[in-house]
Amino acid sequence: MKFVTTVLLTLLLLTIESVVVRYLGFSVTRIDVTVAVVAFLSLRATTLEGAVSSFAVGYLLDLMSGRPTGIYTFLAVLTFLVGRLAASLVDVRSALVFVIFTMAADLGHGLLAIFFSWLTSRDAAFGSTLSALPLQVALTGLAALALYPLFRKFDSGNERSELGLLR
Amino acid sequence: MGAQAAAGRDAGVHLDSVGSQAGKCKGFGELREFGRTVLTLLKRNRELIVVSVLLLYPLTSFLGKRQVAREANIIDRAVLALTSPLQRALIWTLDGAASAWTGYAALRGVRAENLVLREQNRQLKSEVNELAEVRTENERLRKLLDYSRASPDPQLTARVLGVNPAATFLSLRIDRGEADGVRRGMPVVTPEGVVGTIQRVTGSYADVVLVTDPNSRIGVKVQRSRVRATATGKGESRALHLDNALRTEDLQEGDQVVTSGTDQVFPPGLTVGRITSIQRRSYGMVQSAEIAPAVDMTKLEEVLVIRTSAPIAPPPTNGPQARRGVEPAP
Numbered sequence: 001m002k003f004v005t006t007v008l009l010t011l012l013l014l015t016i017e018s019v020v021v022r023y024l025g026f027s028v029t030r031i032d033v034t035v036a037v038v039a040f041l042s043l044r045a046t047t048l049e050g051a052v053s054s055f056a057v058g059y060l061l062d063l064m065s066g067r068p069t070g071i072y073t074f075l076a077v078l079t080f081l082v083g084r085l086a087a088s089l090v091d092v093r094s095a096l097v098f099v100i101f102t103m104a105a106d107l108g109h110g111l112l113a114i115f116f117s118w119l120t121s122r123d124a125a126f127g128s129t130l131s132a133l134p135l136q137v138a139l140t141g142l143a144a145l146a147l148y149p150l151f152r153k154f155d156s157g158n159e160r161s162e163l164g165l166l167r
Numbered sequence: 168m169g170a171q172a173a174a175g176r177d178a179g180v181h182l183d184s185v186g187s188q189a190g191k192c193k194g195f196g197e198l199r200e201f202g203r204t205v206l207t208l209l210k211r212n213r214e215l216i217v218v219s220v221l222l223l224y225p226l227t228s229f230l231g232k233r234q235v236a237r238e239a240n241i242i243d244r245a246v247l248a249l250t251s252p253l254q255r256a257l258i259w260t261l262d263g264a265a266s267a268w269t270g271y272a273a274l275r276g277v278r279a280e281n282l283v284l285r286e287q288n289r290q291l292k293s294e295v296n297e298l299a300e301v302r303t304e305n306e307r308l309r310k311l312l313d314y315s316r317a318s319p320d321p322q323l324t325a326r327v328l329g330v331n332p333a334a335t336f337l338s339l340r341i342d343r344g345e346a347d348g349v350r351r352g353m354p355v356v357t358p359e360g361v362v363g364t365i366q367r368v369t370g371s372y373a374d375v376v377l378v379t380d381p382n383s384r385i386g387v388k389v390q391r392s393r394v395r396a397t398a399t400g401k402g403e404s405r406a407l408h409l410d411n412a413l414r415t416e417d418l419q420e421g422d423q424v425v426t427s428g429t430d431q432v433f434p435p436g437l438t439v440g441r442i443t444s445i446q447r448r449s450y451g452m453v454q455s456a457e458i459a460p461a462v463d464m465t466k467l468e469e470v471l472v473i474r475t476s477a478p479i480a481p482p483p484t485n486g487p488q489a490r491r492g493v494e495p496a497p
Contacts, residue, residue: 011250015257048214055221060250062225063243069232070225077222116229 001041001155006053007060009154010037013147014064030136032106034061036144038076039102040151042083043092054080071116079109095148102144106137307469314358315471320434322471323347325355328372337380337402337464338363343472344371352432354473360438360461361385361426362470373472377464378439379405386430387439387458392417395427398439398458405465407440407458414454418445424458434473 001009013033020031034057041050041057058076065072083105092098110133117129209216239247308324315322325341343349345368355362355375363377378385383400387409396412412418422442428435440458447454 011253012257015253016261018258048217051218051221055225058225060246063246070228073225074222074229077218077225081218081222120230 103141106140337377388427390423409456
């Protein structure tokens with residue numbers, strides 16, 4: 001996906017997510033749409049292009065969280081790099097595999113976010129955040145399932161030719 | 168020599184200068200070479216460097232500030248300024264769609280809710296009516312009780328079960344009978360006035376002939392002038408006729424008529440009604456009058472039976488209708 005497309009799409013998804021979460025009344029659990037975007041980038045984009053786009057995606061998430069600390073920017077780039085490493089081993093071409101890939105990425109992303117938050121502020125209660133993680137991962141998986149066709153539409157013509165372990 | 172020496176010194180200086188310049192040139196070359204090497208290195212590792220910067224800059228920023236949110240810089244402000252209108256428009260659209268959907272869903276439920284509420288409303292109205300009925304009954308019974316307490320004779324409260332369907336014989340049936348000590352000829356009253364007398368008694372029921380029945384006769388007197396007379400029922404007109412008052416006696420419209428006690432049925436002083444019209448013929452010794460009963464016989468629900476201890480003569484009901492019974496109201 002092009003950089004501008006990625007940024008606009010992320011902005012759109014974050015806005016929709018904020019409204020959906022508000023309507024459904026999730027207090028702790030979120031839907032990590034940005035992880036789905038980053039996961040897709042790690043499958044399709046080049047390292048430099050993807051890293052810059054992931055940085056932008058994380059930056060937008062940080063900015064829209066209302067409390068920009070840089071943690072989500074860092075995690076987005078890191079998730080992209082790890083995802084890219086994983087993508088060299090697997091080939092994700094179906095929606096179901098993309099969902100699994102995204103859920104795994106979200107699990108790592110969530111655990112790292114909790115870890116880094118704990119690292120800098122040990123007095124905070126992370127039990128509730130940790131217990132909400134499975135639901136968050138599941139919801140992100142559902143979101144990835146819904147978003148996969150959209151991502152593919154925006155990224156038509158950039159499919160990888162080499163095969164991985166999974167199809 | 169001196170000049171040669173000076174020239175030699177100059178040449179030496181020049182050579183030094185040349186040598187120095189050559190050294191400088193060599194240094195610049197090295198520097199340029201170094202720069203070129205660095206540039207090549209940067210070019211070669213551009214991806215790694217950029218990615219490292221992208222990765223490490225936010226991490227060091229996060230760890231350095233230890234979860235303290237930074238102030239919005241010029242880039243943040245620019246991004247927010249660009250994205251906020253889009254975000255606001257999206258939220259407005261989504262909110263509108265959500266509100267429309269919520270409204271639609273609410274409307275779908277309104278019909279069912281309306282039916283439930285209508286049913287509840289109907290039940291509540293019914294309950295309100297029942298309560299009003301109970302309240303009215305309570306007031307009536309309280310009035311009866313007050314009257315019963317004030318009266319010297321023992322009294323028995325009875326509920327009206329039905330009225331006689333035959334218009335020529337005005338009577339009603341009450342739910343008290345021989346088992347309750349009710350006997351033939353006992354007067355039946357309400358706090359408003361006289362009702363009638365017990366005509367027939369069975370085990371748990373009794374028939375009351377009303378004072379408005381044509382066969383009914385009551386000894387009365389005008390409360391104001393103490394004029395004695397007889398009140399006779401007029402049947403369907405639901406009124407009483409005052410007879411046997413001497414022509415010279417003082418009767419006026421609006422006079423209150425009470426029982427005189429001379430008939431040995433009703434105790435004296437019970438309200439019978441009020442004179443509504445007086446008829447004085449140009450001949451004869453007596454005058455007559457119309458009495459509107461104090462009690463509305465059509466709306467009786469509870470009555471009091473006065474259980475007089477003295478033997479009471481049965482009321483003068485000699486007509487054939489007197490032997491008819493009464494049927495409960497449907």
